[in-house]
Amino acid sequence: MARHTSLRVGGPADYFIVPADRADLERLLALLAETRLPYLVVGGGCNLLVRDGGFRGAVISLEKFDSVRREGDRIVRAGAGADNRKLAGCAGENRLSGLEFLAGIPGRVGGALAMNAGAGGQAITDCLESLVTWRSGEVAVAGKDELEFGYRFLTLAPGEIILEAAFALREETREEIDRRTGELLAHRRGSQLVGYPNAGSFFRNPAGAPAWRLIEQAGLRGVRVGGAQVSEVHANFLVNRGSATAADFLALAARIKGAVRQSAGVELEEEVKIVGEG
Numbered sequence: 001m002a003r004h005t006s007l008r009v010g011g012p013a014d015y016f017i018v019p020a021d022r023a024d025l026e027r028l029l030a031l032l033a034e035t036r037l038p039y040l041v042v043g044g045g046c047n048l049l050v051r052d053g054g055f056r057g058a059v060i061s062l063e064k065f066d067s068v069r070r071e072g073d074r075i076v077r078a079g080a081g082a083d084n085r086k087l088a089g090c091a092g093e094n095r096l097s098g099l100e101f102l103a104g105i106p107g108r109v110g111g112a113l114a115m116n117a118g119a120g121g122q123a124i125t126d127c128l129e130s131l132v133t134w135r136s137g138e139v140a141v142a143g144k145d146e147l148e149f150g151y152r153f154l155t156l157a158p159g160e161i162i163l164e165a166a167f168a169l170r171e172e173t174r175e176e177i178d179r180r181t182g183e184l185l186a187h188r189r190g191s192q193l194v195g196y197p198n199a200g201s202f203f204r205n206p207a208g209a210p211a212w213r214l215i216e217q218a219g220l221r222g223v224r225v226g227g228a229q230v231s232e233v234h235a236n237f238l239v240n241r242g243s244a245t246a247a248d249f250l251a252l253a254a255r256i257k258g259a260v261r262q263s264a265g266v267e268l269e270e271e272v273k274i275v276g277e278g
């Protein structure tokens with residue numbers, strides 16, 4: 001899984017499956033149900049730490065579900081496997097605003113929705129209109145008001161898979177969309193260009209103070225465990241200096257949590273999803 005995650009660590013999955021289309025996915029899920037094989041759906045792997053023992057079961061990539069299209073006046077519909085930048089790009093080309101921030105967030109639409117990804121006070125659910133998922137053996141469609149979501153979470157049923165989503169956007173000039181996108185990307189380049197493989201913010205920001213500040217105040221900027229290091233540029237980014245294992249990241253995360261608990265009395269929680277066997 002090191003090849004399929006932005007942290008570049010993680011042991012092998014028993015199966016890595018890329019369904020061609022929805023019918024193919026449905027056949028696969030029927031087979032997995034029959035054989036009782038566990039599965040994990042991944043997008044870009046940009047928020048995922050797979051342990052060194054890998055994943056026992058099937059990892060499913062929806063990268064072929066990558067269509068993005070405009071529907072009617074203000075709706076853009078995207079498959080779960082579409083790259084976030086493709087979605088932001090399609091909205092911009094159609095002079096529709098609301099998803100500019102996604103241009104700077106790596107990953108795919110399904111992962112961004114599952115994480116309720118966001119930046120600068122905006123999140124992907126802000127302009128979500130409806131969500132199509134695979135739930136309990138059938139396709140389900142939910143309007144935004146039927147969903148439960150908040151800071152970096154969207155509640156899904158066990159095994160539920162996001163298939164596609166529709167976003168309701170605002171009309172805007174191309175110049176203004178490009179200006180906003182450019183501003184957001186420039187801000188990111190200034191604060192987050194950490195130079196090594198990473199998964200963005202490793203910990204959720206607790207109420208009160210951003211995680212990076214608590215980590216910095218605990219004196220941990222630049223601290224290293226094996227090949228995993230607290231970035232010198234952004235203390236909530238843990239980076240792979242080239243030789244890291246998942247165990248290095250887990251040990252570094254435990255050290256950070258202990259130090260922040262001691263220095264600030266705050267219990268940090270991982271934003272990165274940790275899966276697989278140790």
Ligand SMILES: Cc1cc2nc3c(=O)[nH]c(=O)nc-3n(C[C@H](O)[C@H](O)[C@H](O)COP(=O)(O)OP(=O)(O)OC[C@H]3O[C@@H](n4cnc5c(N)ncnc54)[C@H](O)[C@@H]3O)c2cc1C
Pocket residue numbers: 006040041042043044045046047048062080104105106107108109110111112113114115116117118119156160161162163192198199200201273
């Ligand atoms: C350099 C960098 C910067 C980042 N900046 C930000 C930022 O500003 N804001 C932010 O919010 N995040 C940020 N991230 C984290 C990451 O990009 C987002 O969380 C992204 O939305 C994850 O998408 P993904 O497709 O890579 O998901 P993955 O990492 O593949 O998966 C994440 C979770 O979603 C689940 N999932 C994926 N697809 C589906 C699906 N179709 N159905 C059901 N569940 C699914 C997975 O099982 C997993 O639990 C950053 C990451 C990096 C590397």
